[in-house]
Amino acid sequence: MLSRRNVRIKAMQQLYSLTQDRELSFPEAMQAFRRSIQDAFLLYLLNLHSLVKVCSIATEDAGHRAKKHIKSEEDKLFTDKLYTNSKIQSLVQNKPFQESLKKEGFEKAIDDDLFRKIYKEFSKEASYIQFIAKQETTDEDIVEILLELYRACRRNELFNEIMDDLFSSWADDKSLVIGSVKKTIKALPVEGKFFNEFLPDDETVEEVGTTLLKKIHHENGDLEKLIEPLLENWDSERVAVIDMILIKMGVIEMKYLKTIPTKVTIDEYVELSKMYSTDKSKEFVNGVLDKILKILQEQGMIVKEGRGLLES
Numbered sequence: 497m498l499s500r501r502n503v504r505i506k507a508m509q510q511l512y513s514l515t516q517d518r519e520l521s522f523p524e525a526m527q528a529f530r531r532s533i534q535d536a537f538l539l540y541l542l543n544l545h546s547l548v549k550v551c552s553i554a555t556e557d558a559g560h561r562a563k564k565h566i567k568s569e570e571d572k573l574f575t576d577k578l579y580t581n582s583k584i585q586s587l588v589q590n591k592p593f594q595e596s597l598k599k600e601g602f603e604k605a606i607d608d609d610l611f612r613k614i615y616k617e618f619s620k621e622a623s624y625i626q627f628i629a630k631q632e633t634t635d636e637d638i639v640e641i642l643l644e645l646y647r648a649c650r651r652n653e654l655f656n657e658i659m660d661d662l663f664s665s666w667a668d669d670k671s672l673v674i675g676s677v678k679k680t681i682k683a684l685p686v687e688g689k690f691f692n693e694f695l696p697d698d699e700t701v702e703e704v705g706t707t708l709l710k711k712i713h714h715e716n717g718d719l720e721k722l723i724e725p726l727l728e729n730w731d732s733e734r735v736a737v738i739d740m741i742l743i744k745m746g747v748i749e750m751k752y753l754k755t756i757p758t759k760v761t762i763d764e765y766v767e768l769s770k771m772y773s774t775d776k777s778k779e780f781v782n783g784v785l786d787k788i789l790k791i792l793q794e795q796g797m798i799v800k801e802g803r804g805l806l807e808s
Contacts, residue, residue: 497536497537497540497672497676497693497694497695497696497697498533498536498672498696498697498700498701499672499700500700500704500756500764501764501767501768502536502668502669502672503533503700503701503704503705504704504705504708504745504764504765504768505668505768505772506529506532506533506665506668506705507529507704507705507708507709507745508738508741508742508745508768508772509532509668510525510526510528510529510532510709511525511708511709511712511741511744511745512737512738512741513525513528514713515737515741516737522709522713525709526706526709529705529706529709530701532665533696533701533705534696535663535665535669536665536669536672536673536696537694537695537696538600538663539659539663539665539666539669539673540673540676540677540691540694541593541596541597541600541602541691542600542602542605542659542662542663543646543649543659543673543674543677544587544593544677544680544691545597545602546606546611546649546655547642547645547646547649547677547681548584548587548588549606549608549611550611550614550615550618550645550649551578551579551584551642551645552579552611553579553611553612553615554576554577554578554579554580554615555576555579555580556612557574557576557615557619558574558575558576561574570628573628573629574628575628577628577633577638578624578627578628578641578645581633581638582685583635583638583639583642583684583685584638584642584684585685586684586685586686586687587684587686590686590687590688590690592688592689592691593686593689593690593691596691605662606658610652610654610655610658613652613654614648614649614652614655617648617652618644618645618648621644621648623640623641623644624641624644624645627641638684639681639682639684642681642684643678643681643682646674646677646678646681650674676694680694703753703755704749704753707748707752707753708745708748708749711748711751711752712744712745712748715748716744719744719747719748722747722788722791723740723743723744723747723784723788726784726787726788727784735780736773736774736777738769738772738773738777739769739773739774739777739780739781742765742768742769742772742773742777742781743765743781743784743785743788745765746761746762746765746781746785746788747785747788747792749761749765750785750788750789750792750798751792751797751798754799754800754801755800755801756800757800758789758798758800761785762782762785762786762789765781765785766778766781766782766785769781
């Protein structure tokens with residue numbers, strides 16, 4: 497589920513925390529890093545759970561309509577097929593999935609009123625009205641309406657606030673979680689521990705994240721001695737904290753992560769500088785890493801091998 501970039505970002509965040517919080521120990525930062533990795537997976541479970549919960553409000557809607565003394569044609573035609581279809585029911589009846597939700601306490605994490613509000617807004621959309629009006633509903637119709645509903649969830653300001661309150665990593669993990677949930681929707685109905693596909697890849701986490709954190713922690717003094725002479729007119733203390741962290745990460749990656757090409761490494765940290773640092777950071781990070789690469793090559797410290805050389 498987590499790409500190398502996601503892991504790099506989470507490592508960067510912990511390195512930043514270490515520079516800002518003098519009371520934070522390295523073991524605590526490592527623990528926070530591993531927790532943030534797990535949180536991405538939990539966000540996936542919570543988003544999927546929320547989708548099911550919103551669908552379940554269709555049954556409440558059907559009950560309210562059935563109790564009306566004077567029913568409109570829309571009321572008479574209404575069914576709760578948004579919830580009772582076999583695709584959503586495969587999640588409702590999936591014991592491993594439901595046990596995971598119970599273990600994490602997700603059933604009580606969000607007030608049902610949020611799901612009712614999302615459903616109420618969604619019930620007014622043309623796509624849902626057309627879906628209900630169809631006498632024969634295909635599997636494609638169900639997948640499409642579930643994707644539309646998930647879009648409605650993500651558009652809801654309160655939904656995003658709650659996700660952010662429960663998991664501070666929501667902003668960073670959002671695109672990753674969305675992609676995973678959409679993939680699951682398209683794969684419905686599911687069986688067994690289908691969600692294991694989205695568990696964090698231990699190899700990527702250990703190879704990239706843990707290596708970056710440990711090596712930078714242990715070699716920080718040597719890294720600064722290597723970087724500072726290349727800052728030209730810049731005092732190292734005036735360099736943006738994030739820029740310095742990204743440069744250190746780039747150096748460690750070039751030296752120790754043998755399956756990642758140096759070009760990929762530099763491109764990645766330039767992209768991260770554009771996302772998380774100043775307007776001028778991309779040129780600065782790119783320039784310093786280019787200079788360091790040449791030094792490391794001259795010293796014979798760059799050795800690349802394996803399948804990673806053929807991948808971006």
